[in-house]
Each structure stands twice: as structure tokens, then as C-alpha cells.
Amino acid sequence: MNSIEVTALTKKFGSFTAVNEISFNVKQGEIFGFLGANGAGKSTAIKMLCGILEPTSGDAIVGGFSVMKQPDKVKANIGYMSQRFSLYNDLTVEENINFYGGVYGLYKRKLAERKKWVLKVAFLEGKEKFLTGSLPGGIKQRLALAIAVIHEPKIVFLDEPTGGVDPISRRNFWDLINELSQSGVTVFVTTHYLDEAEFCNTITLINAGGIIASGNSQELKTKYLTNSILEIECNRVVDALDILSKEPWVRETSIFGNYIHISVEDEIEGRRLIKKILTDERSINVLRIDKIVPTLEDVFIYLLEKDSKKNVE
Ligand SMILES: Nc1ncnc2c1ncn2[C@@H]1O[C@H](COP(=O)(O)OP(=O)(O)OP(=O)(O)O)[C@@H](O)[C@H]1O
Ligand SMILES: [Mg+2]
Structure with missing residues (x-):
């Protein structure tokens, strides 16, 4: 009722x-x-x-x-x-x-x-x-x-x-x-x-x-986000975030404690590019990349950015 x-x-x-x-x-x-x-x-x-x-x-x-x-x-x-x-x-x-x-x-x-x-x-x-x-x-x-x-x-x-x-x-x-x-x-x-x-x-x-x-929280985490969220643990977090946020294949970036979250369309390609750009080209030490279940914050950042782009267009 x-x-x-x-x-x-x-x-x-x-x-x-x-x-x-x-x-x-x-x-x-x-x-x-x-x-x-x-x-x-x-x-x-x-x-x-x-x-x-x-x-x-x-x-x-x-x-x-x-x-x-x-x-x-x-x-x-x-x-x-x-x-x-x-x-x-x-x-x-x-x-x-x-x-x-x-x-x-x-x-x-x-x-x-x-x-x-x-x-x-x-x-x-x-x-x-x-x-x-x-x-x-x-x-x-x-x-x-x-x-x-x-x-x-x-x-x-x-x-x-x-x-x-x-x-x-x-x-x-x-x-x-x-x-x-x-x-x-x-x-x-x-x-x-x-x-x-x-x-x-x-x-x-x-x-x-x-x-x-x-x-509900579960639906929001699965229904709206079709991209993969990758969590990256590395040194020089601020530099890494700055570099990644300028890359066209990186959709959204955010920082969670000492980790970086990025959203990418293709997980495998994303992993390859992170390694290539951060490790090989910029000598940043990447300790770990994990695909994670998005948090509500990831989902909301994604939805709000999408909505604000729509309002501009
Ligand atoms: N009496 C009013 N006259 C003109 N504009 C108003 C009036 N009340 C609210 N607004 C405008 O309407 C919009 C929505 O305001 P509202 O207070 O509903 O937001 P909110 O989501 O509760 O924000 P907050 O998290 O800051 O409390 C704002 O841009 C606000 O400036
Ligand atoms: Mg209010």
C-alpha cells in the first residue's frame, strides 16, 4: 500500500x-x-x-x-x-x-x-x-x-x-x-x-x-552503471589522478582514501592503458588494480555528471 x-x-x-x-x-x-x-x-x-x-x-x-x-x-x-x-x-x-x-x-x-x-x-x-x-x-x-x-x-x-x-x-x-x-x-x-x-x-x-x-541501493549500483569501476592503488596518488583525469578513455575519476577509482568502458583495455601510461611512461608504481562493485558514491558521481552534461547540451 x-x-x-x-x-x-x-x-x-x-x-x-x-x-x-x-x-x-x-x-x-x-x-x-x-x-x-x-x-x-x-x-x-x-x-x-x-x-x-x-x-x-x-x-x-x-x-x-x-x-x-x-x-x-x-x-x-x-x-x-x-x-x-x-x-x-x-x-x-x-x-x-x-x-x-x-x-x-x-x-x-x-x-x-x-x-x-x-x-x-x-x-x-x-x-x-x-x-x-x-x-x-x-x-x-x-x-x-x-x-x-x-x-x-x-x-x-x-x-x-x-x-x-x-x-x-x-x-x-x-x-x-x-x-x-x-x-x-x-x-x-x-x-x-x-x-x-x-x-x-x-x-x-x-x-x-x-x-x-x-x-534500492543494490539496484542503483547495478542498473545505471554499465561501465567498470577500477580501484587503483599506487604511489604519487595526486599525480596519477591528474594524469588519468586527462585521458579520454577514463570516464570518471574520484579518490577514496588513498585509492583512485576510475570508470572505464573496457576493463581489459583499461588495465593495459593504466599500466602503459602510469608505470611505463610516468614511472608511477602501481601496486594493485581491482575491479570493484561500485559504491553509491561512484553511481551518484556518474549520474550527476551525466545529468549536468545533458543540461549543458
Ligand atoms: N522561496 C524561494 N524563493 C525563490 N527561490 C527559492 C525559494 N526557496 C527555494 N528556492 C530555490 O530553489 C532551489 C531549491 O532549494 P531547496 O531549498 O529546495 O534545495 P535543497 O535541496 O533543500 O538544498 P539544501 O541541501 O541546501 O537544503 C534553490 O535554488 C533555492 O535557491
Ligand atoms: Mg534543504
């Missing part, structure tokens, strides 16, 4: 198109990752799906309601953590819970019951009088997420919820996303982080307002 159905959703600001006829479905209970660079249109899309920004054209059915015709119904039935959302630092944990609980229309017994739940999942039992500003970043984000779903919506939208959060806290935060998804809540999340994309059931890549790829 789909909990979100998006059809040709579009937002224009004057003559500028921020989101351009995007269409996709999100299944109930899945973690749907929306990925894209700065300015790709993620926040604009999420705001339209939450019923807080009116689309220019197209529509989306979110939890059974149209964002075009019933934005208030949409708003009442979802949870939303906006990109720069943060709790009130100068209030205690409990005061934040009471405040947002009230905003979502929870009082008395229901509020008390949900407060208990929020404190438990944010690891803050017994710490309700702590000032929110004094909490570690990861705990604060868990608290913010728990509060975003305090009214038990079936769908929650999270716009870059882990921006600026350290990796271990991000892991912690994702545990809570997984718990929510397992309990049947649909999680729509935007992120820049490719490791987080791996935790999503479906990943959709957006560039310049349009969707350029969609699928």
Missing part, C-alpha cells in the same frame, strides 16, 4: 523551477531517502508534501489527502522536522515535550502517556528537568524526532535531520528511524550522507529539481 503518491509535482519561484514534475510512490512503512546536492530541491519538495507550500502544479496524495486540495488535513496527519528545526534550548526536556504535545493537541492522560514514550526512546528517563541545550547533539536529535511523532502520525518527514551531527550520534538517530519504520511509520528523509542512503529501502536522487535515479 502506498502512503504517498506524487504526480508531476512542480514548484516555480517566478521563472525559476525549483521542483520539476516529480512523480513517485512511497510504500507504507518504508524508509524513503531523498538525496541531492545543495539547492537540488529537496526542502521545496518536502514542504509541498507536508502541505505547507502550495505546489505550482501537479499533486501528491499524502496519507490519503491531497496536498493541493486538503493541505490542512495533510498537516494534521503527518510529523515534520524541518531542516533548521530545533527544540527550545532554554526549556527543559519536559517543557519542550509539553509545548509540542500541546501544539499537536495532546493533553492530560494522552500527553502523559506519550511523554513517557518520548523520554524512553530519547534515553532521557529521569532527565526531564535537564535543560535541552545541555544535551549531547545525538540525544537532542533523538528527542526532536520523538517529539515530531508525539501525536503518532503514520508518516514523518525529516529534512536533513542529521546535519552537523557526529557519526556515532547519527548511527543512534538512525536506530530510532528504523524502530519507527518497523512499527509501520513511513519515514521520508532527505540527506547528503551516502552512508545514510544505504539505510533506506528506496533511494531517489534529485538534481536541479528533477529525479534522475531511483531504486
Whole structure:
């Protein structure tokens, strides 16, 4: 069952198109990752799906309601953590819970019951009088997420919820996303982080307002990239990268730690040319060349470069 159905959703600001006829479905209970660079249109899309920004054209059915015709119904039935959302630092944990609980229309017994739940999942039992500003970043984000779903919506939208959060806290935060998804809540999340994309059931890549790829991580790694990715271990990595990036037979180059990744159409020929050019002509010591399963980053670099070439043509 789909909990979100998006059809040709579009937002224009004057003559500028921020989101351009995007269409996709999100299944109930899945973690749907929306990925894209700065300015790709993620926040604009999420705001339209939450019923807080009116689309220019197209529509989306979110939890059974149209964002075009019933934005208030949409708003009442979802949870939303906006990109720069943060709790009130100068209030205690409990005061934040009471405040947002009230905003979502929870009082008395229901509020008390949900407060208990929020404190438990944010690891803050017994710490309700702590000032929110004094909490570690990861705990604060868990608290913010728990509060975003305090009214038990079936769908929650999270716009870059882990921006600026350290990796271990991000892991912690994702545990809570997984718990929510397992309990049947649909999680729509935007992120820049490719490791987080791996935790999503479906990943959709957006560039310049349009969707350029969609699928699970495995599909993305196999469906779009027909070239081979070769990982090269060598000395003088910077020189080697520079030399390779100027070669016409090398499609994309990127650096992973101390290794170089290049994409080539023909693996055997690629290996021969690497040896010829780096070792024989430039005396670079190539220790190893391996064909690797592409990472999501390889796939995205490839897709984004392809899309930007298309936009130029
Ligand atoms: N109210 C507005 N008026 C005019 N242009 C806007 C408005 N809101 C967003 N834009 C433009 O629309 C494009 C998409 O912005 P959006 O905030 O959706 O991107 P994003 O993918 O969320 O980026 P980021 O990763 O930086 O948060 C940008 O070029 C932005 O400048
Ligand atoms: Mg944004």
C-alpha cells in the first residue's frame, strides 16, 4: 500500500523551477531517502508534501489527502522536522515535550502517556528537568524526532535531520528511524550522507529539481552503471589522478582514501592503458588494480555528471 503518491509535482519561484514534475510512490512503512546536492530541491519538495507550500502544479496524495486540495488535513496527519528545526534550548526536556504535545493537541492522560514514550526512546528517563541545550547533539536529535511523532502520525518527514551531527550520534538517530519504520511509520528523509542512503529501502536522487535515479541501493549500483569501476592503488596518488583525469578513455575519476577509482568502458583495455601510461611512461608504481562493485558514491558521481552534461547540451 502506498502512503504517498506524487504526480508531476512542480514548484516555480517566478521563472525559476525549483521542483520539476516529480512523480513517485512511497510504500507504507518504508524508509524513503531523498538525496541531492545543495539547492537540488529537496526542502521545496518536502514542504509541498507536508502541505505547507502550495505546489505550482501537479499533486501528491499524502496519507490519503491531497496536498493541493486538503493541505490542512495533510498537516494534521503527518510529523515534520524541518531542516533548521530545533527544540527550545532554554526549556527543559519536559517543557519542550509539553509545548509540542500541546501544539499537536495532546493533553492530560494522552500527553502523559506519550511523554513517557518520548523520554524512553530519547534515553532521557529521569532527565526531564535537564535543560535541552545541555544535551549531547545525538540525544537532542533523538528527542526532536520523538517529539515530531508525539501525536503518532503514520508518516514523518525529516529534512536533513542529521546535519552537523557526529557519526556515532547519527548511527543512534538512525536506530530510532528504523524502530519507527518497523512499527509501520513511513519515514521520508532527505540527506547528503551516502552512508545514510544505504539505510533506506528506496533511494531517489534529485538534481536541479528533477529525479534522475531511483531504486534500492543494490539496484542503483547495478542498473545505471554499465561501465567498470577500477580501484587503483599506487604511489604519487595526486599525480596519477591528474594524469588519468586527462585521458579520454577514463570516464570518471574520484579518490577514496588513498585509492583512485576510475570508470572505464573496457576493463581489459583499461588495465593495459593504466599500466602503459602510469608505470611505463610516468614511472608511477602501481601496486594493485581491482575491479570493484561500485559504491553509491561512484553511481551518484556518474549520474550527476551525466545529468549536468545533458543540461549543458
Ligand atoms: N522561496 C524561494 N524563493 C525563490 N527561490 C527559492 C525559494 N526557496 C527555494 N528556492 C530555490 O530553489 C532551489 C531549491 O532549494 P531547496 O531549498 O529546495 O534545495 P535543497 O535541496 O533543500 O538544498 P539544501 O541541501 O541546501 O537544503 C534553490 O535554488 C533555492 O535557491
Ligand atoms: Mg534543504
